[in-house]
Amino acid sequence: MQISIKSLLHNHLSQLLSIVTKIPHEIFHKQLAPDMFSLAENAKIAANFSLRGYCPLVDQKTVAFEEDGSTKEGILRTIQKTLSYLDSLPEVTDLDSSRRINDKAGFTTVDLPQPQYIHQYIHQYILPNLLFHISMVYAIARHCGVTLSKGDFDGFHSYPIGFGFI
Template sequence: MQISIKSLLHNYLSQLLSIVTKIPQEIFHKQLASNMFSLAKNAKIAANFSLRGYCPLVDQKIVTFEEDGSTKEGILRTIQKTLNYLDSLPEVTDLDSSRRINDKAGFTTVDLPQPQYIHQYIIPNLLFHISMVYAIARHCGVTLSKGDFDGLHKYPDNFTFIDGF
């Protein structure tokens, strides 16, 4: 059984939506380091990566629903609009290795067959930017668990694997 790419992207974006819901507005400008994107920018990039990956699979122009500014409400709307649009697109049942997709990766161009484009470029980048949102939020004291990231793990409140905390 093969998992749907659309379902996979939808799941990751839903978890991002859940994480962002728990983050207070005052830390959306925070960064892990001065030369890295802010929490808000990472959330926007993550939402955009899902459509950068999926739209080419269904021969649709890549769209973004990025709202101006870095407000929590704007980012939540961006993610929700992205989820809604993704849901409206047709299902891809198979990735075609004979079809190649081009995209920018930093200062280089990637040109990959559909399966590699999704599995080696889109999903790792989507997860990277979601991880940055999670890491910045945790670094700023937001109570999140692995369950917030994957939607599967469950822990009691105040649980820790680290002794002494």
């Protein structure tokens, strides 16, 4: 059984959407530290990483949806538009070793054959960055007192209200 990259990205973005809907308007500008991105910026970056990784696989220009800056409504629209666009793209069904995909990771130029792009770049760069930025949204929200659980992050865990390990 092969796991669909598109489905994997969609699931993570859906969890981000679920988390963002629970966050009050007034903390989207908050940061964990002064030299870190805000909750809003982390949410936008996470959404953008999904398309940054997937669009090149299906020969589409990488797009980013940025709605209304850093407001809750704008972030929700950004994630929803990203999900809709991702849904409109075709599935990757056949891999072509002769097809090369280029990108930049920081100051590093990446040039990989399509199969390696999936196995190395998607799994070792795109997904970790996507999850990092979703984790930052979660961490900032929790730090600001928003009631979220591991289930909000992964969609599987379920704990009774008031349950805690500590």
